[in-house]
Every structure is written in C-alpha cells, then in structure tokens.
Amino acid sequence: DVVMTQSPLSLPVTLGQPASISCRSSQSLVHSNGDTYVNWYQQRPGQSPRRLIYKVSDRDSGVPDRFSGSGSGTDFTLKISRVEAEDVGIYYCLQGSHWPPWTFGQGTRVELK
Amino acid sequence: EVQVVESGGGLVQPGGSLRLSCTASGFTLSRYWTHWVRQAPGEGLVWVSHINGDGSSATYADSVKGRFTISRDNSKNTVYLQMNSLRAEDTAVYYCAAWGEDDYWGQGILVTVSS
Numbered sequence: 517d518v519v520m521t522q523s524p525l526s527l528p529v530t531l532g533q534p535a536s537i538s539c540r541s542s543q544s545l546v547h548s549n550g551d552t553y554v555n556w557y558q559q560r561p562g563q564s565p566r567r568l569i570y571k572v573s574d575r576d577s578g579v580p581d582r583f584s585g586s587g588s589g590t591d592f593t594l595k596i597s598r599v600e601a602e603d604v605g606i607y608y609c610l611q612g613s614h615w616p617p618w619t620f621g622q623g624t625r626v627e628l629k
Numbered sequence: 630e631v632q633v634v635e636s637g638g639g640l641v642q643p644g645g646s647l648r649l650s651c652t653a654s655g656f657t658l659s660r661y662w663t664h665w666v667r668q669a670p671g672e673g674l675v676w677v678s679h680i681n682g683d684g685s686s687a688t689y690a691d692s693v694k695g696r697f698t699i700s701r702d703n704s705k706n707t708v709y710l711q712m713n714s715l716r717a718e719d720t721a722v723y724y725c726a727a728w729g730e731d732d733y734w735g736q737g738i739l740v741t742v743s744s
Contacts, residue, residue, distance in 0.1 A: 555732075557674070564724060565666075565674060567732035576732065608674055612728075616688035618664070618676040 518542055518614050522607075522621035528629045529603075535596040537624045539609035544589050546613065553612035556585055556594045559623075560605040569594065596626075604628060631655035631733060635725050638738035641715055645742070649710040651725030651735060659683065659703040661727035665710050668737070669721040677723070680708060693719075715742045 519542040529535045545552050556569040567576050569585035572592060582597040596603055609621040637649040651663065665677040678699040680687045687699045698711040708725060722737040 564734040564736055617690050620674045620676065623673040
C-alpha cells in the first residue's frame with residue numbers, strides 16, 4: 517500500500533501570510549497512463565471534506581485562487597498564498613494512482629496564531 | 630440542488646450488522662465511482678470501499694474485507710454498505726463520496742459499535 521506522509525501535522529498561521537503543507541508518498545504516484553492522481557481536501561470544523569485540488573494542481577470550481585497544488589513523483593505541496601480566517605481546518609492529501617486502497621495522509625491542522 | 634445523503638447509522642452491539650444507504654439527488658450517481666470513507670472520533674480520513682458505476686467492480690480496505698459489502702441500485706440513485714460482524718474499531722462517521730471530475734460528499738452518518 518502507498519503511504520502518504522504529511523508535514524507538518526500542525527501549522528499555526530498568521531492571517532494574510534502564506535502557508536505550505538507537504539505530502540510525500542512511499543512510491544512514485546505516476547500512473548501507467550502518465551497522469552498523477554493526488555488530491556487535496558479541506559475539512560472545516562464540523563463539516564465534511566471538500567476537494568480543493570485534483571490531479572496535483574487542478575483547482576476545483578469555486579475554490580479561491582489563493583490555493584494551489586504542485587509537485588511530482590513522490591513530493592507534493594499545497595500552498596495558501598494568503599491565509600484567511602475561513603481556511604482554518606484540517607487538510608488531507610489523497611493518492612488515487614495505485615489502488616486499492618486509496619490512501620490519505622494523516623492530516624494537517626491549520627490554526628490561527 | 631446537488632446533495633448526497635447517508636442514512637442507516639446508529640448504535641449496534643459488537644458482532645451486529647447495519648446497512649448504510651447513500652442517496653444522491655441533483656446528479657446521476659451511476660456516472661461516478663462511489664466510495665465510503667470513515668473517520669473515527671478525533672482521527673483522520675480512512676478509505677473503506679469503492680464501487681464502479683455499473684456495480685460490476687468493488688474493492689475494500691483490508692480492515693473490512695469479508696465483513697462489509699458495497700452495492701448499488703442505479704434505479705434509486707443509491708449505494709449501500711452492508712456491514713456485518715461489526716467491531717468496536719468500526720465506530721466512526723461514515724461518509725459516502727462520489728469521485729470523478731466533480732467530487733461530492735455526504736454529511737456523514739455516525740456508526741457506534743458498543744455493548
């Protein structure tokens with residue numbers, strides 16, 4: 517099974533400042549079709565997860581452009597260019613290149629300083 | 630309005646069974662691979678099972694293989710998760726999620742396995 521390792525697990529942030537979350541996989545996530553299936557999810561307190569980014573860097577409809585995804589192979593990053601109060605929550609990466617199982621990272625808790 | 634609604638959760642004794650339902654409205658669920666993902670209290674997201682659009686293929690996490698069965702009734706726009714031989718460690722909020730070009734999640738349903 518592919519293991520997804522996020523860091524940091526807790527990220528205190530200042531409003532208006534950038535933030536970055538790393539996700540590393542235990543093996544390359546390049547699928548046999550050439551695509552890389554890494555998604556990023558946001559889970560606000562008391563809510564269901566919401567997909568922000570799919571296939572490494574494609575932003576979902578309605579997601580603010582301050583969110584961006586990047587990476588390749590085994591190293592992936594979610595960046596928030598300027599943190600807003602509504603960004604507080606837990607962020608998860610998910611790999612869908614080598615399934616089953618689909619595997620999530622442990623989650624990174626983003627909180628305001 | 631697009632909506633995914635889970636039902637069928639609740640309190641069950643160890644060794645018991647429950648059947649969760651996931652009903653979609655506002656979109657055709659059969660166009661999506663549908664997944665169940667669970668989240669134990671205070672813990673992260675864990676993938677449980679998936680079924681393809683026509684129901685011909687399904688996969689399971691090792692932790693539930695042989696105990697859980699996923700199925701779908703496309704005429705009802707619904708996916709099911711039959712959970713047998715439930716254990717305390719199955720206690721979690723269970724989310725139904727339709728993954729594809731779009732990504733839809735339900736609000737989650739709590740399953741508590743306890744005597």
